Every structure is written in structure tokens, then in C-alpha cells.
Amino acid sequence: MMDWKQLLYVPLSHDFVLGSLREQAASTGVTVLAYHELAQDDADVEAWTVVRKSDFLRQMDYLSRHYDIVTLDRAIARLEAPTGASRPLAVITFDDGDRGNADVLLPIVEELRIPVTVYIATRQVVDRNPYWFDQVINALQVDTVVDVDLGKYGLGRYQINRARGSKNWLEIERLLEALKALDPAARAQAVEAMLAAVPPMEQRRKNGQIEPMRVADVKALATCSWMTIGSHSHCHNLLTQLSASAAEESVKNSKSLLEQWTGRTIEHFAYPNGTYDNMTVGVVRKTGFRSAVTFESRLWRRVDSLYCIPRVGIGRYDSFEKFKLNLVGGLRGIWRSAA
Ligand SMILES: [Zn+2]
Known part of the structure; x- marks a missing residue:
């Protein structure tokens, strides 16, 4: 049986409704999408985190028709100094650093020339063993x-x-x-x-099977100018479960490994599981990151701290209607703007 939310997605995802919500979003916020892994369509995997290549391509086609897809840096600059542009902004991010980011995502990014940020958790790359x-x-x-x-x-x-x-x-x-x-x-x-x-x-x-990237894959990502590499900690434990010194060690270690591998300065961070508190925000800020993303599912607005940027998660079982609604902040976003 379809649940009531599924029934609502269809009329609400109509172009007329979405068009007006997008217009509103253009002046007030940025949509940050959070993916994890991409796989070929014939991969027989039961995991919300693994999105089919063809679904991703369809989503990117829709996104590029209605949004300006920009880097995190560009989105930060735009929120700090709004230009009154008519098209809303979208930022695409991936968490964890799984193998499909190199095998499936990288060729797409190079062909479509769209900016993407991949947040890599480094221990699984070093150990060659998933979390x-x-x-x-x-x-x-x-x-x-x-x-x-x-x-x-x-x-x-x-x-x-x-x-x-x-x-x-x-x-x-x-x-x-x-x-x-x-x-x-x-x-x-x-x-x-x-x-x-x-x-x-x-x-x-x-x-x-979900497999981590190898160091060579991370280096391949870093040769692509459309790719921003971010850190996702070394241990991928919930940082809020750790002592401040253990959290700091994990965050610093991943930053320095990624800088060593890529030759780039790593400036952006994603909290494992999106979980954060005052301690973890302090650690990330002190380690020299200029932004950090969460999994609070809504649009990113100017009033939000750069260390608590909300993102909308996209997964394998989400319908295209749900994807379109997620871009404008999901069902909750619609209730809020109607109120
Ligand atoms: Zn993660």
C-alpha cells in the first residue's frame, strides 16, 4: 500500500507548485544535496545509500534545467552577498568516499562539467576495509x-x-x-x-558490495577541477560520542592525509552521520575548516552558521517526485512556506 506521503508527492511535485517554491528559494536559500554512493544500474544492492547511475543522470538533467549548480565556495559567497539572481542555487555533495565516486561519478562529472564535493572518511581508504x-x-x-x-x-x-x-x-x-x-x-x-x-x-x-576508494582513486578525483575534496573525519564514529581530544585527532588526521594525497588545501567538512554539538563545531573550526555540513533536511539559509549547513539526503528508493520536492525543502519546507 502507498503511504499518505507518496500520495501527496504527485500533485505537490507538479511544475506549477515547484516553480513558485523555487522562486521563493532563489531569494532566500540554497539547496544542498547529500548523496553517498553511485553504482551501475545492474548492481544488485539493497542499500538506500547506493543510487543508480540512470536515476542520478535524470536528477542532474532536471537540476541543471532549473538550478545553477555551484561549488560550496560559490554558494557561501552568494549567501554572503546576494545578487538577486533569478535561478536558485544547488550544491551537490557525496559522503564517505566509496569506490563508485571514482568509477561512476567522476566520469559523469567530467562529461557534464558539474561541480561536486566529495567528503572522504580516510580510515577506510588507508585500511582498504569499509566502516x-x-x-x-x-x-x-x-x-x-x-x-x-x-x-x-x-x-x-x-x-x-x-x-x-x-x-x-x-x-x-x-x-x-x-x-x-x-x-x-x-x-x-x-x-x-x-x-x-x-x-x-x-x-x-x-x-x-560497497567498497572504499583507494588512494589512487582519491588522487584521480583531485585531478578533476570540478571536484572539491572535503573531509569526513578519519574514524567515522559519531564525533559527539568521542572526547574532544579524540574528535580533534580524527578530524586533523583526515585533513592532513587528504592534503598529502591531493596536494590541495582541504577546507570543507561533513560530520559523520551529520551529528554535531558545540564541542564538534569547535573542533572543526579550530582545525581550520571554513564550513561543515549536517543532515538537517531543509534549505540552507543565510542565517545558518557555516558550521551547521543543512543538506537534503537523496537515496536509492526515493521516487523522482520525492526528489523534486526535496529540492525545495521537502514536505516540511512546503508546509512552512504555506504557513
Ligand atoms: Zn558518512
């Missing part, structure tokens, strides 16, 4: 039902792969959110137990 959340997602890419029982860790039971598509993702997401809430040491134990209990590696779908 815990992608290890969990990868382990679940099998064609059998997986029963995950984390009762021992104070978490529930999860039945993965009983359905396919967005319904299955909801169950995977429920598992990831429960694991995320544990402190890093307890989570490592729970993830290890879970990985030991799932079907063996040979049963995983080969074209359904």
Missing part, C-alpha cells in the same frame, strides 16, 4: 532470509531479506540505527557477533 555500517550492509547482500538476533546486546531481532526494495531497507536501517546508538566498543562486539552469524562471503552477491 562497520558498510560491512553490515555488505554481509546482508545475499539471496536468503537473514535472522539477526542482537538480544544479548540489549537490541532486538531483525529479519532481513524477507522482502526486496524499500521495505527491506527499512529493516536494515532499523538494525543500523540500533547499532549506531551503542558506544563504539560495544558496537564493535555486536557487529563482530553479527558478521560471524550471517551467511559466508561466497553467498554474497558479487555486484552488491
Whole structure:
């Protein structure tokens, strides 16, 4: 059954409604899109974070017809000194630094000549091993039902792969959110137990695995003038769960590794999971970044701190109607402008 939101997307995503909302957005805000990974259409992967190449191309076609796609620097400058331009601005960002950013995204960026920012979390590049959340997602890419029982860790039971598509993702997401809430040491134990209990590696779908970029991929990204490279920490733990000194070490380490690999100054940061507080804002500012992005799902307005820039997440299961609405701030944005 369609949920009520899906039913609303269709009439609200009509060009007439969107046109007037875009006009409003042009004078007041910037749309910052947050993606994670792109994959070829035939990749058989069950993960909201992995968007199909053809969907991304369709989204970019729509975006370039209605928005000026600009770099973060350009958007910051425009918000600081508005010009009264008629077209709204959009910024495209990717988090984590997965392999598809080099294999699929980079050729698209070079062909379409659109500015994109990729925020790279560096430990997975150094270790050549995905973070815990992608290890969990990868382990679940099998064609059998997986029963995950984390009762021992104070978490529930999860039945993965009983359905396919967005319904299955909801169950995977429920598992990831429960694991995320544990402190890093307890989570490592729970993830290890879970990985030991799932079907063996040979049963995983080969074209359904999320892999980190290699150093050579990061260097390839940096040769493209349309690419801005940002940092996404070294450890990718929620920085708010760490001590100030541990958070600072993770943020500094990723900045210096990326500067070493790319020969560029790394000036922009994305909080892991978009999670931040006063301590983490202080750490990021002190380390020399000029901006930081979150996952607060709304348009970016001039009054927002440059260290708490909101972004709208785009995922594999979002319909094109939902994508169009997200560009103007989503359903909540529409309620706000109607009020
Ligand atoms: Zn991330």
C-alpha cells in the first residue's frame, strides 16, 4: 500500500507548485544535496545509500534545467552577498568516499562539467576495509532470509531479506540505527557477533558490495577541477560520542592525509552521520575548516552558521517526485512556506 506521503508527492511535485517554491528559494536559500554512493544500474544492492547511475543522470538533467549548480565556495559567497539572481542555487555533495565516486561519478562529472564535493572518511581508504555500517550492509547482500538476533546486546531481532526494495531497507536501517546508538566498543562486539552469524562471503552477491576508494582513486578525483575534496573525519564514529581530544585527532588526521594525497588545501567538512554539538563545531573550526555540513533536511539559509549547513539526503528508493520536492525543502519546507 502507498503511504499518505507518496500520495501527496504527485500533485505537490507538479511544475506549477515547484516553480513558485523555487522562486521563493532563489531569494532566500540554497539547496544542498547529500548523496553517498553511485553504482551501475545492474548492481544488485539493497542499500538506500547506493543510487543508480540512470536515476542520478535524470536528477542532474532536471537540476541543471532549473538550478545553477555551484561549488560550496560559490554558494557561501552568494549567501554572503546576494545578487538577486533569478535561478536558485544547488550544491551537490557525496559522503564517505566509496569506490563508485571514482568509477561512476567522476566520469559523469567530467562529461557534464558539474561541480561536486566529495567528503572522504580516510580510515577506510588507508585500511582498504569499509566502516562497520558498510560491512553490515555488505554481509546482508545475499539471496536468503537473514535472522539477526542482537538480544544479548540489549537490541532486538531483525529479519532481513524477507522482502526486496524499500521495505527491506527499512529493516536494515532499523538494525543500523540500533547499532549506531551503542558506544563504539560495544558496537564493535555486536557487529563482530553479527558478521560471524550471517551467511559466508561466497553467498554474497558479487555486484552488491560497497567498497572504499583507494588512494589512487582519491588522487584521480583531485585531478578533476570540478571536484572539491572535503573531509569526513578519519574514524567515522559519531564525533559527539568521542572526547574532544579524540574528535580533534580524527578530524586533523583526515585533513592532513587528504592534503598529502591531493596536494590541495582541504577546507570543507561533513560530520559523520551529520551529528554535531558545540564541542564538534569547535573542533572543526579550530582545525581550520571554513564550513561543515549536517543532515538537517531543509534549505540552507543565510542565517545558518557555516558550521551547521543543512543538506537534503537523496537515496536509492526515493521516487523522482520525492526528489523534486526535496529540492525545495521537502514536505516540511512546503508546509512552512504555506504557513
Ligand atoms: Zn558518512
